[in-house]
Amino acid sequence: MSRAVLSIGSNLGDRAxxxxxxxxxxxxxxxxxxxxxxTAPWGGVPQEPFLNAVLLVAGDETPAEWLARAHKAEGVAGRERTEHWGPRTLDVDIVHIDGVLSEDTELRLPHPLAHERAFVLVPWFDVDPSATLSGRPLCYWLSIVDSSGISRREDVDIGP
Known part of the structure; x- marks a missing residue:
């Protein structure tokens, strides 16, 4: 059984x-x-704000199978990959898979920028406050990342 952390985001269409x-x-x-x-967009491309959340998933999937499922979900949402860090209907990033380190160009684990992204760390901490990233507790990374541009949306419900 593998346990994965997925970061999801949208800034086009009906984001929720x-x-x-x-x-x-x-x-x-x-x-x-x-x-x-x-959250404010990341990467310097002018665009609308994102809605972001984190999903914790667990199953028999391999890292490649988690990636395939992420791409399938993006496809169902009509994602077109036209501009790096550009606007998107749905982005599903695999942030972490327990016990997996990977430098594969298709799937680097843990995600190489996760420790810099409040939009990943804050919601991840909400669902797994004892989690670690690169050998340090999430609370360490949260203490050094700028989280001023992130606001919780109590009015948005995306399900279970």
Missing amino acids: ALLRTAVTEFADVLRATSPVYE
Whole structure:
């Protein structure tokens, strides 16, 4: 059994509905869904704010199978890969898989930028406060990352 942390985000269309698409696509392996946060875009491309959340999933999938499922969910949501760090209907990033380190160009684990992203760390901490990333507790990373641009959206429900 493998346990994975998925970061989901959307800034095009009905953002909440598109996040629910990811929840639905992973429903059979879903263990926890974080609250939803609104965040400024990352990467310098001018675009609308994102809604972000984290899903904890567990199943018999290999890392490659988790990646295939992530890409399938993005496809169901109509994701087109046109601009790096550009706007998207749905982004599903595999942040961490317990016990897996990978430098594969298709899937680097843990995600190489996770420790810099409040939109990953804050919702992940909500659902797994004892988690570690790169050998340090999430609370360490949260103490050094700028989380001023992230706000919890109590009015947005994406499901279980």
